[in-house]
Amino acid sequence: ELKVEQNPLFLSMQEGKNYTIYCNYSTTSDRLYWYRQDPGKSLESLFVLLSNGAVKQEGRLMASLDTKARLSTLHITAAVHDLSATYFCAVAKMNYGGSQGNLIFGKGTKLSVKP
Amino acid sequence: EAGVAQSPRYKIIEKRQSVAFWCNPISGHATLYWYQQILGQGPKLLIQFQNNGVVDDSQLPKDRFSAERLKGVDSTLKIQPAKLEDSAVYLCASRSPRGQRVMSGANVLTFGAGSRLTVL
Numbered sequence: 334e335l336k337v338e339q340n341p342l343f344l345s346m347q348e349g350k351n352y353t354i355y356c357n358y359s360t361t362s363d364r365l366y367w368y369r370q371d372p373g374k375s376l377e378s379l380f381v382l383l384s385n386g387a388v389k390q391e392g393r394l395m396a397s398l399d400t401k402a403r404l405s406t407l408h409i410t411a412a413v414h415d416l417s418a419t420y421f422c423a424v425a426k427m428n429y430g431g432s433q434g435n436l437i438f439g440k441g442t443k444l445s446v447k448p
Numbered sequence: 449e450a451g452v453a454q455s456p457r458y459k460i461i462e463k464r465q466s467v468a469f470w471c472n473p474i475s476g477h478a479t480l481y482w483y484q485q486i487l488g489q490g491p492k493l494l495i496q497f498q499n500n501g502v503v504d505d506s507q508l509p510k511d512r513f514s515a516e517r518l519k520g521v522d523s524t525l526k527i528q529p530a531k532l533e534d535s536a537v538y539l540c541a542s543r544s545p546r547g548q549r550v551m552s553g554a555n556v557l558t559f560g561a562g563s564r565l566t567v568l
Binding site: 337366368374375376377378381421423434435436437438439440441 | 481488489490491492493496503504539556557558559560561562
């Protein structure tokens with residue numbers, strides 16, 4: 334059974350600081366997603382990581398994937414208040430034949446960036 | 449392109465009543481998902497459709513939940529009778545056909561705004 338664990342679950346940061354959110358998963362998958370969710374809103378796709386060593390960056394966020402270690406990281410550089418949200422990683426179940434099944438989500442990391 | 453449409457956005461019912469949620473996916477998206485998100489948790493899959501066929505409903509409580517996607521486009525999720533623990537946001541998501549790239553990544557699930565259910 335595919336399990337996805339994120340840590341930390343809660344993160345309070347000061348503006349301007351750097352931090353990393355970790356996402357570990359239990360079985361083989363080569364597709365990992367990061368989503369952002371603002372309070373009362375739906376999930377917004379941030380990154381899709383499709384291969385070992387993949388790295389993607391958007392603004393102050395950078396995501397990476399190590400499929401051998403079954404680990405993805407979301408690094409926040411010089412945090413600003415607008416980044417306050419809950420961040421989810423999700424790993425795709427792979428069906429027999431290689432097609433993508435559904436996503437298994439972590440519990441989310443609630444990020445609060447304070448002045 | 450238009451996003452995933454869901455309605456109603458909010459619903460309050462008493463336990464043992466019934467409720468139905470509607471989802472219209474992005475045009476051309478063959479795969480449709482219903483997820484349940486309980487407050488403070490990550491979304492959990494209830495059911496996945498490929499066109500009008502069910503791919504995965506292993507986590508759907510079939511004694512009270514049902515879902516259909518009759519023409520392979522819109523979908524309806526029904527709960528009857530509702531329990532207190534069904535209070536959650538019900539998210540519909542759709543995904544492009546295999547191999548078709550959407551924006552910056554392949555096979556991205558796009559979520560609707562969700563339907564928030566409160567069972568009293």
